[in-house]
Amino acid sequence: xxxxxxxxxxxxxxxxxxxxxxxxxxxxxxxxxxxxxxxxxxxxxxxxxxxxxxxxxxxxxxxxxxxxxxxxxxxxxxxxxxxxxxxxxxxxxxxxxxxxxxxxxxxxxxxxxxxxxxxxxxxxxxxxxxxxxxxxxxxxxxxxxxxxxxxxxxxxxxxxxxxxxxxxxxxxxxxxxxxxxxxxxxxxxxxxxxxxxxxxxxxxxxxxxxxxxxxxxxxxxxxxxxxxxxxxxxxxxxxxxxxxxxxxxxxxxxxxxxxxxxxxxxxxxxxxxxxxxxxxxxxxxxxxxxxxxxxxxxxxxxxxxxxxxxxxxxxxxxxxxxxxxxxxxxxxxxxxxxxxxxxxxxxxxxxxxxxxxxxxxxxxxxxxxxxxxxxxxxxxxxxxxxxxxxxxxxxxxxxxxxxxxxxxxxxxxxxxxxxxxxxxxxxxxxxxxxxxxxxxxxxxxxxxxxxxxxxxxxxxxxxxx
Numbered sequence: 001x002x003x004x005x006x007x008x009x010x011x012x013x014x015x016x017x018x019x020x021x022x023x024x025x026x027x028x029x030x031x032x033x034x035x036x037x038x039x040x041x042x043x044x045x046x047x048x049x050x051x052x053x054x055x056x057x058x059x060x061x062x063x064x065x066x067x068x069x070x071x072x073x074x075x076x077x078x079x080x081x082x083x084x085x086x087x088x089x090x091x092x093x094x095x096x097x098x099x100x101x102x103x104x105x106x107x108x109x110x111x112x113x114x115x116x117x118x119x120x121x122x123x124x125x126x127x128x129x130x131x132x133x134x135x136x137x138x139x140x141x142x143x144x145x146x147x148x149x150x151x152x153x154x155x156x157x158x159x160x161x162x163x164x165x166x167x168x169x170x171x172x173x174x175x176x177x178x179x180x181x182x183x184x185x186x187x188x189x190x191x192x193x194x195x196x197x198x199x200x201x202x203x204x205x206x207x208x209x210x211x212x213x214x215x216x217x218x219x220x221x222x223x224x225x226x227x228x229x230x231x232x233x234x235x236x237x238x239x240x241x242x243x244x245x246x247x248x249x250x251x252x253x254x255x256x257x258x259x260x261x262x263x264x265x266x267x268x269x270x271x272x273x274x275x276x277x278x279x280x281x282x283x284x285x286x287x288x289x290x291x292x293x294x295x296x297x298x299x300x301x302x303x304x305x306x307x308x309x310x311x312x313x314x315x316x317x318x319x320x321x322x323x324x325x326x327x328x329x330x331x332x333x334x335x336x337x338x339x340x341x342x343x344x345x346x347x348x349x350x351x352x353x354x355x356x357x358x359x360x361x362x363x364x365x366x367x368x369x370x371x372x373x374x375x376x377x378x379x380x381x382x383x384x385x386x387x388x389x390x391x392x393x394x395x396x397x398x399x400x401x402x403x404x405x406x407x408x409x410x411x412x413x414x415x416x417x418x419x420x421x422x423x424x425x426x427x428x429x430x431x432x433x434x435x436x437x438x439x440x441x442x443x444x445x446x447x448x449x450x451x452x453x454x455x456x457x458x459x460x461x462x463x464x465x
Contacts, residue, residue: 032056033078034069038302042067046079050183052352065279068237070352142178143185143356144371146170149192151223155381158195158227159436160388164202166380171210173373177359178215185356186215187347188235194226196440197251197267204234204274220347221246230271233285236278239350240328240337247288247325281306284336287317287324294318296334304335344368380433387430391441398423405463417460428453
């Protein structure tokens with residue numbers, strides 16, 4: 001298992017490095033300027049602008065980042081060195097409150113669960129975003145909720161229920177319902193306790209290269225632990241639920257042994273690159289992976305400075321005896337989260353929209369419309385759960401049926417061969433629905449599993465000759 005993880009981490013690390021170099025060519029940094037109302041000026045390349053928001057790529061201290069700002073945060077926009085600055089009108093203030101009351105800077109966070117410090121005077125929490133003006137003629141933007149994991153029903157493991165395969169399948173369905181004009185919004189509602197390191201880079205690549213160019217992509221965190229947090233880290237725009245938690249990203253080669261040495265260095269390097277792609281300080285994820293101190297200070301302009309020490313900054317985020325896990329309050333205090341929402345209306349307001357069309361059908365006991373992609377996603381998870389529950393039985397049955405066919409006279413062999421073939425087809429269909437079943441349950445990649453099934457099919461046909 002350790003050798004497999006080591007090989008996988010090496011491939012993942014190489015993929016991250018390749019990804020980190022994409023999209024930043026020599027002409028990528030045109031002189032666009034976004035001046036914020038707090039006085040900051042961001043210089044770089046504006047990559048996208050909607051009625052609610054503006055996206056700009058920039059570089060500071062050697063760190064390339066891709067920021068999104070709500071229009072009510074922006075004073076003016078300058079598209080190139082010769083253009084005239086465009087003032088951004090002030091939007092009508094929002095009225096929806098953010099759930100939860102701010103408290104004192106956080107105490108050290110446990111790797112098992114976020115801690116809740118005693119209440120004390122606290123810094124002013126981030127206010128809900130003010131809805132942006134809807135531009136006449138643009139139409140109402142469309143949005144969809146996609147659940148990544150279902151922690152309530154034990155269908156949340158990264159690599160099993162959260163997969164690149166599922167993201168690939170859902171993409172054309174989302175384009176069908178949200179459109180291809182880049183105004184659509186995909187909200188990933190994350191509820192997962194972790195999973196396989198192998199799948200992190202694969203999901204990151206799809207989100208970064210395929211989803212972000214097509215949609216405004218947002219994370220809405222209910223629980224993102226370990227591999228789920230490492231995957232979600234590619235998202236620039238993250239919101240929490242009131243009970244949200246995020247972190248505790250220690251990797252393990254077995255249930256008892258944490259990743260260490262060279263394997264750990266590769267995973268740390270991988271997450272540094274993912275942090276750079278989403279504009280996050282790498283010290284945040286490092287504190288979620290290993291025991292290091294972490295603190296932060298927020299200056300008069302609202303910029304957050306991070307320190308690999310639990311006393312250097314004004315806000316103690318983590319001490320060196322613990323692995324960091326954010327809860328809703330601590331994530332918001334240090335601006336890792338852009339706000340807290342318990343309902344779609346609250347989330348919509350935080351994202352800066354007066355109105356969104358949440359596509360899909362109403363489903364009993366589901367608090368949001370279920371889009372075509374999400375309907376497929378839920379069915380996919382249920383099928384994987386059923387396959388996982390039955391896989392051991394199918395493998396045992398196949399071996400018994402094969403043995404019975406081999407030990408029976410030719411005239412009586414057919415019924416056992418047919419039963420064995422039916423069981424083999426069930427396993428083939430499992431892998432067709434979720435390719436990772438071959439890797440994690442048969443210890444074979446897709447080509448190896450295909451060769452194995454072809455060999456088994458030939459064996460069954462030979463038994464009938």
